[in-house]
Amino acid sequence: MSYGTSSEPVLSTGVTGEPMELAGSSAHRQLCTRPADDRGRVVINARGHLPQRTGEVDKILPGQLDTTRPGRDNRQRLEGRMKTLTKELWMEVPQRRAIVSIHNEVERLVAESDVTDGLALVNAMHITASVFINDNESGLHADYERWLEELVPFHAGSDPTTGGYLHNRTGEDNADAHHKRQIMGREVVVAITAGKLHLGPWEHIFYYEFDGRRRKRILVKIIGE
Amino acid sequence: MSYGTSSEPVLSTGVTGEPMELAGSSAHRQLCTRPADDRGRVVINARGHLPQRTGEVDKILPGQLDTTRPGRDNRQRLEGRMKTLTKELWMEVPQRRAIVSIHNEVERLVAESDVTDGLALVNAMHITASVFINDNESGLHADYERWLEELVPFHAGSDPTTGGYLHNRTGEDNADAHHKRQIMGREVVVAITAGKLHLGPWEHIFYYEFDGRRRKRILVKIIGE
Amino acid sequence: MSYGTSSEPVLSTGVTGEPMELAGSSAHRQLCTRPADDRGRVVINARGHLPQRTGEVDKILPGQLDTTRPGRDNRQRLEGRMKTLTKELWMEVPQRRAIVSIHNEVERLVAESDVTDGLALVNAMHITASVFINDNESGLHADYERWLEELVPFHAGSDPTTGGYLHNRTGEDNADAHHKRQIMGREVVVAITAGKLHLGPWEHIFYYEFDGRRRKRILVKIIGE
Numbered sequence: 001m002s003y004g005t006s007s008e009p010v011l012s013t014g015v016t017g018e019p020m021e022l023a024g025s026s027a028h029r030q031l032c033t034r035p036a037d038d039r040g041r042v043v044i045n046a047r048g049h050l051p052q053r054t055g056e057v058d059k060i061l062p063g064q065l066d067t068t069r070p071g072r073d074n075r076q077r078l079e080g081r082m083k084t085l086t087k088e089l090w091m092e093v094p095q096r097r098a099i100v101s102i103h104n105e106v107e108r109l110v111a112e113s114d115v116t117d118g119l120a121l122v123n124a125m126h127i128t129a130s131v132f133i134n135d136n137e138s139g140l141h142a143d144y145e146r147w148l149e150e151l152v153p154f155h156a157g158s159d160p161t162t163g164g165y166l167h168n169r170t171g172e173d174n175a176d177a178h179h180k181r182q183i184m185g186r187e188v189v190v191a192i193t194a195g196k197l198h199l200g201p202w203e204h205i206f207y208y209e210f211d212g213r214r215r216k217r218i219l220v221k222i223i224g225e
Numbered sequence: 226m227s228y229g230t231s232s233e234p235v236l237s238t239g240v241t242g243e244p245m246e247l248a249g250s251s252a253h254r255q256l257c258t259r260p261a262d263d264r265g266r267v268v269i270n271a272r273g274h275l276p277q278r279t280g281e282v283d284k285i286l287p288g289q290l291d292t293t294r295p296g297r298d299n300r301q302r303l304e305g306r307m308k309t310l311t312k313e314l315w316m317e318v319p320q321r322r323a324i325v326s327i328h329n330e331v332e333r334l335v336a337e338s339d340v341t342d343g344l345a346l347v348n349a350m351h352i353t354a355s356v357f358i359n360d361n362e363s364g365l366h367a368d369y370e371r372w373l374e375e376l377v378p379f380h381a382g383s384d385p386t387t388g389g390y391l392h393n394r395t396g397e398d399n400a401d402a403h404h405k406r407q408i409m410g411r412e413v414v415v416a417i418t419a420g421k422l423h424l425g426p427w428e429h430i431f432y433y434e435f436d437g438r439r440r441k442r443i444l445v446k447i448i449g450e
Numbered sequence: 451m452s453y454g455t456s457s458e459p460v461l462s463t464g465v466t467g468e469p470m471e472l473a474g475s476s477a478h479r480q481l482c483t484r485p486a487d488d489r490g491r492v493v494i495n496a497r498g499h500l501p502q503r504t505g506e507v508d509k510i511l512p513g514q515l516d517t518t519r520p521g522r523d524n525r526q527r528l529e530g531r532m533k534t535l536t537k538e539l540w541m542e543v544p545q546r547r548a549i550v551s552i553h554n555e556v557e558r559l560v561a562e563s564d565v566t567d568g569l570a571l572v573n574a575m576h577i578t579a580s581v582f583i584n585d586n587e588s589g590l591h592a593d594y595e596r597w598l599e600e601l602v603p604f605h606a607g608s609d610p611t612t613g614g615y616l617h618n619r620t621g622e623d624n625a626d627a628h629h630k631r632q633i634m635g636r637e638v639v640v641a642i643t644a645g646k647l648h649l650g651p652w653e654h655i656f657y658y659e660f661d662g663r664r665r666k667r668i669l670v671k672i673i674g675e
Contacts, residue, residue, distance in 0.1 A: 084675070137392060142391050158589075165593045166588075175590060182584065182594075182634055185410065198444060199350065342673070358577065367616050369629070423669060425669075
């Protein structure tokens with residue numbers, strides 16, 4: 001599997017100071033096929049031409065770990081004091097929009113942090129993407145897509161009188177993405193109790209890409225004791 | 226007053242390791258009638274058939290503490306280090322939707338935590354409910370109800386071409402609730418300064434139930450010194 | 451420049467225990483003209499009569515530091531333990547609505563806090579304003595204005611059957627502001643790594659005023675080590 005031709009979202013988890021997993025290695029494939037398959041992640045076709053009326057989706061994609069690019073990170077375990085873990089996850093979604101589970105990766109980082117009691121901040125580092133918590137159910141994800149497109153439709157133009165956005169005067173066509181991200185939110189803050197994410201039974205952490213087809217980052221910052 | 230027949234929202238605050246208050250006891254009644262009476266909490270009638278045009282509400286309900294069920298919790302006060310308090314509050318709203326003040330309870334937990342400087346995370350542990358901060362004013366709460374119903378109407382069906390939601394193919398009828406919660410948000414993070422919630426004069430912490438009639442939890446996680 | 455007659459948003463950063471900068475002093479003017487000029491901040495004309503169809507804006511205003519009024523604050527640097535910094539920023543926007551950058555001020559407070567690893571909470575202390583992170587681009591800000599006005603139009607009346615809001619029965623005319631703030635959010639939580647805000651390349655911290663023409667506060671709370 002080559003990332004250059006992959007059509008699946010790619011999540012990088014390189015950790016400074018730890019051995020990197022190699023793309024295509026067995027460790028990598030194991031990560032790719034892990035528990036991702038039973039997650040309902042929906043990807044709408046490019047340029048926002050999503051099938052609004054029917055709720056049909058193009059594809060259900062598994063999440064992937066891309067280990068080709070390390071994130072800026074550090075982990076600090078001061079004696080008897082606050083512990084922190086900082087990790088940037090790299091994400092590449094080959095479609096314009098997609099919902100990708102990052103739940104297991106955040107769970108893994110909490111274990112790695114050795115924090116038993118504290119907070120985990122998980123935020124998109126890009127302003128056309130969200131991190132949110134909701135149901136791991138593909139029908140709902142398609143509903144979100146349709147709903148967000150109704151609230152703030154994709155339009156590449158820059159003339160508001162014809163449905164465009166002034167932001168697109170900059171040469172971008174992603175003004176709608178900057179709006180959708182405000183609805184779904186930039187970040188979640190999750191409690192850590194007894195060394196684990198302290199979540200309700202159906203809470204699941206997702207990354208929502210509104211303007212993909214390029215590498216972006218998600219930040220996980222854990223502090224506690 | 227029996228919880229089985231109560232039509233009021235019920236908030237449980239059982240604390241492991243502390244004596245439980247008994248339902249129906251004088252302590253309980255005191256909690257029930259505490260400062261809740263002057264709060265404008267609005268409950269719309271069941272199944273989302275709220276009076277959209279008039280903004281009329283069925284009922285103004287007081288908040289209630291239900292002490293019959295303890296939440297998972299812990300409190301840690303390490304010597305000279307970070308302190309934490311973790312508490313799950315149980316909530317049961319007998320209607321489909323309601324706004325319930327949890328402000329006093331969060332305030333009480335901050336005092337109990339003994340944290341003078343830190344952060345309090347308050348989040349819904351269920352994905353069809355919100356925790357938010359806004360005005361303690363019943364007219365506004367009715368406005369929210371009408372507005373959210375316009376942005377994402379209740380519909381029990383699963384066919385998007387007739388106003389339904391794909392999520393409801395799962396057998397649920399609460400897809401609208403998963404959307405409304407994204408508008409109002411999952412969580413608030415509030416500063417603690419000088420041992421108290423550090424809030425503006427009109428900031429008030431609420432739980433917003435979008436799919437009630439069952440027990441749900443709210444998490445309060447406090448960390449600091 | 452006198453604040454009484456100023457038509458520009460005013461941000462106060464008084465720090466207890468530190469020398470106050472004087473309004474009109476050279477230090478103050480320096481702050482006023484600092485990097486604010488190239489920020490696209492949009493102010494819509496008063497009372498919500500914004501030009502919905504064209505996206506035209508009245509004015510691009512620079513941000514300003516108002517040092518005439520200190521905020522409640524403290525800074526704690528316990529030996530070898532958690533550090534905190536608490537600062538209230540005072541803001542006065544002379545128009546009804548405006549987007550004002552508070553990015554540099556938050557950056558400065560992080561440096562002042564001496565926290566190298568931790569979290570910064572930045573929240574509006576008023577319930578008709580938001581703190582959010584998105585692009586520092588004036589066209590987008592005008593798009594936001596037009597979009598929010600479509601989602602929840604300004605109306606001074608209190609009769610929902612004619613477009614008003616029940617909240618306005620209280621004598622206020624700002625019900626729309628309480629709704630807009632829910633879309634854009636109350637707060638952001640930002641990681642601090644290596645002594646700096648840990649943000650993506652385009653993340654910029656803004657205050658969004660939805661009901662200005664009076665003094666309001668923003669809280670910055672920093673905790674970490």
